[in-house]
Amino acid sequence: MEIAVGSKRRQVLTDLRIAEAANHLPQVQVQVVQVGLASPDTAGQAEWDLDTQMSTSMAGNVANLIIYDTTSFTDSDVALMFNKFAQQNIAKAGTASFPRKRSINSVPPSHFPPLG
16 A cells, blocks of 8 residues: 555656666556545655655565555545545555654754764
């Protein structure tokens, strides 16, 4: 399972096919499940490319990739998407990544190793 948001889906599928051919991998069957309204959002294209290409190539014997394409990352849209994933009960595994604000200021100094 992958979670996609927005119209980047078409380019993600094109890029997946290019990566499969370039790396001599079999084409994975892709099923897109639209959950809610389609979004025109195209942010995060590189992240979606990475997620789809790496998840299918590293698994080795993937039969198909199911992309649950939801409207946004709001709690309600994400809840609908996970509900659809659970109701369908067709994926053997699932993965999801969500954008969040990253800042060096949000990491406590104790997480950095000492210098020298």
